[in-house]
Amino acid sequence: MYLNTQKKKKHIYIPIEVVQREFNHKLLLAIKAALKGYRVYFGTKSGLGKVLETNKNEISQKGILFYKSFALLPNSQFGKLYKLFEHFIVFDEELGPSIKNIDLSIKQRLKINQASIFFVIGKQFKKKIKMLNNEFYKKTKIIVSGWPKFDLFTKKYLKIYQKDIEKIREKYGNFYLFSSNFGFINEKLFKKKIKDLKKIKNKNLKKQNISLIKNGYNDFNNLIFELNNLKNKINSNLIIRPHPADKNHEDWEDKLINNPNIKIKSNNEIIPWIIASKGLLHRGCSTSIDSYLLKKKIFYVLPNRTLKKNEKNLSYNLSLKIKKIETILNGDSKFIPHKKRINSNFIENVKKKNSIDIILNSLNKLKCKTQRPIKMNFFIKAWRKLTFESIYFLLKFKLKKKNPYTQKQVYDFSNYNLKNKISIFSNNKKIKIKYLLHDVVEIEHLSDKY
Numbered sequence: 001m002y003l004n005t006q007k008k009k010k011h012i013y014i015p016i017e018v019v020q021r022e023f024n025h026k027l028l029l030a031i032k033a034a035l036k037g038y039r040v041y042f043g044t045k046s047g048l049g050k051v052l053e054t055n056k057n058e059i060s061q062k063g064i065l066f067y068k069s070f071a072l073l074p075n076s077q078f079g080k081l082y083k084l085f086e087h088f089i090v091f092d093e094e095l096g097p098s099i100k101n102i103d104l105s106i107k108q109r110l111k112i113n114q115a116s117i118f119f120v121i122g123k124q125f126k127k128k129i130k131m132l133n134n135e136f137y138k139k140t141k142i143i144v145s146g147w148p149k150f151d152l153f154t155k156k157y158l159k160i161y162q163k164d165i166e167k168i169r170e171k172y173g174n175f176y177l178f179s180s181n182f183g184f185i186n187e188k189l190f191k192k193k194i195k196d197l198k199k200i201k202n203k204n205l206k207k208q209n210i211s212l213i214k215n216g217y218n219d220f221n222n223l224i225f226e227l228n229n230l231k232n233k234i235n236s237n238l239i240i241r242p243h244p245a246d247k248n249h250e251d252w253e254d255k256l257i258n259n260p261n262i263k264i265k266s267n268n269e270i271i272p273w274i275i276a277s278k279g280l281l282h283r284g285c286s287t288s289i290d291s292y293l294l295k296k297k298i299f300y301v302l303p304n305r306t307l308k309k310n311e312k313n314l315s316y317n318l319s320l321k322i323k324k325i326e327t328i329l330n331g332d333s334k335f336i337p338h339k340k341r342i343n344s345n346f347i348e349n350v351k352k353k354n355s356i357d358i359i360l361n362s363l364n365k366l367k368c369k370t371q372r373p374i375k376m377n378f379f380i381k382a383w384r385k386l387t388f389e390s391i392y393f394l395l396k397f398k399l400k401k402k403n404p405y406t407q408k409q410v411y412d413f414s415n416y417n418l419k420n421k422i423s424i425f426s427n428n429k430k431i432k433i434k435y436l437l438h439d440v441v442e443i444e445h446l447s448d449k450y
Contacts, residue, residue: 008370009039009444011063012363013085015048015078018244019411020269022068022093024160024421025149029066031425032356034445036364039373043440044411049077051440052084055374060084062369068093071109083114087366091119091359096147097346098286098315100308102128104208110136117362119145122346145358146349152271153293160421164272172263175237176328177277178301179270179287182243183216185251190217219283219303221255226325228257234329241273242266243285261329281325288315292342293350299328314346376436412438 012033016022030040041048052059065078065085069092073079082088092109099105102125110133118140120126126144130137152158184190193213200206227238238261242249252264265273274280274290279297282288291298300319307316322328342350349355418441422431434442 006372008372009037010368010370011041011059011374012038012066013041013048013052013063014066015043015045015068017045017068019044020267021244023416024269024271025152027418027421028151028157028425029148029356029359030443031422031431033360033363034431034443035426035428036360037445037447040443041374041436041440042443043413043437045076045078047411047437047439049081051374051376051436052081053077054376056084058371058374062086062371064089064363064366064368066091069109070111070115086368087116087363088114089117089119089363090115091145091148093147093149095125096121096286096289097124097342098284098289098313100284100313101208101212101310102313103132103310104205104212106132107205115140116366117141117143119143119359119362121145121147122344122348124345143358143362144344144348145362146347146353146355148355148359149290150293150347150349151355153290157424158271158275159424160417161269161272161275164268165276168272168276172237172239172276174278175239175276176279176281176299177270177273178238178240178281178325179285180220180241180243180252181216181283181285182220184213185217185220215303215305218305222304223301223325224255227259227262228255230259230262230326230329234261234326235331236261236278236329238262238281238325238329239273239277240264241270241287279328281322281328282315282319284311284313284315286315288318289342289347292318301325314342318342373434373442374436413441414438 012030014026014030016026027042030042033040041051043051061084063085064087065082066089067073067078067082068090070090071092071094073082095102095105095109106125106128110129118136120129120142121144123144126142129142152160184193190213194210197206197209197213200209240252240262242252242264249264249266256262256264270287271290271294274287274294274296277296279299280287280291281299281301283301283303288298288300298319300316300321302321302323344350344353348358413435418433422433428445430446432444432446436442
């Protein structure tokens with residue numbers, strides 16, 4: 001017999017910034033946390049932010065906020081909310097082994113703050129933080145945990161993608177996937193960004209940032225030129241996957257000449273697309289690490305310029321280098337097995353270690369008050385649902401006409417097969433899901449033990 005769900009428990013709050021990239025591995029984190037006795041609140045940043053603002057008094061100085069980045073705080077509603085919690089935990093998923101300039105990223109993304117724990121993907125980041133920001137290193141507990149996303153890459157958990165993989169293969173047949181990460185590909189936004197960067201007082205920092213943005217913009221235009229010259233003379237299809245940071249996605253559609261062999265798709269998570277593909281083409285994207293662990297072919301598309309030393313990172317070393325995409329699409333290049341290997345210096349959980357277990361074991365050592373479940377006012381819930389449906393309708397109409405590849409989306413978690421995914425993530429049938437909003441759920445394990 002289940003205990004009353006009003007029982008006091010420790011709370012963990014897990015907001016998601018980019019649902020397409022974060023939903024599944026953070027849901028796995030939420031399920032495992034619930035099995036450890038936590039009551040978990042899992043949702044989009046805007047949805048969970050609304051829940052927390054509505055319940056400020058109840059959550060004050062209780063619970064754990066598991067957040068994505070210090071860098072996101074200043075312009076986010078969580079910039080005001082994070083101080084409410086008993087513990088503020090950060091796992092910056094942008095600090096991955098494929099970033100082009102680790103030193104620059106650490107300097108820009110780390111701040112002295114109230115974080116109880118700062119998780120990093122591999123040992124190299126902990127060493128770099130000590131070297132570049134010793135003050136942060138001394139004041140913040142840094143734990144090497146690996147990446148929760150890679151916990152999904154087991155035969156059991158990959159079942160959540162099976163239907164998507166089958167649909168993709170049925171619709172697109174044999175194809176290569178190009179994963180984009182150019183950044184500012186829109187001319188107007190590119191010029192505005194450069195203008196903003198020129199205001200940076202630190203000359204070295206300014207130079208590095210401007211160089212990064214310019215290279216991405218020029219590389220994009222050179223690739224467009226190459227793809228437009230392919231015409232229809234290719235043997236394999238190419239699916240282009242715009243990166244969330246490629247602003248704006250419609251520039252892909254506007255600049256590419258219509259080619260029946262080339263499609264642009266940005267919907268859903270990229271993992272099933274990687275698995276369904278013949279191999280991945282990239283220019284230093286973190287998806288190359290995913291592809292390596294999923295045992296797919298990986299090709300690094302070299303730009304029409306000399307690569308900088310910091311661009312020859314793990315993603316570069318794992319890949320076969322090619323100068324022209326056409327050589328792959330026409331089958332003129334044979335893939336050479338990877339010589340470079342990933343070790344725990346890059347990713348802690350690349351072998352048998354489990355990232356989520358490391359994270360939860362660390363959280364269990366924190367002293368944390370218990371509390372009763374959060375409630376949402378019926379009228380707030382109904383109004384937000386109505387607003388959601390109105391925005392969804394308007395965006396659907398607008399996107400169909402003008403901008404099918406924008407990042408602007410609204411989410412309803414009822415469309416994400418939560419029950420099916422939870423059954424794959426855990427055989428335990430006592431996991432309870434309660435919707436607080438259409439994009440926020442409460443997850444807990446109903447057990448006599450807790």
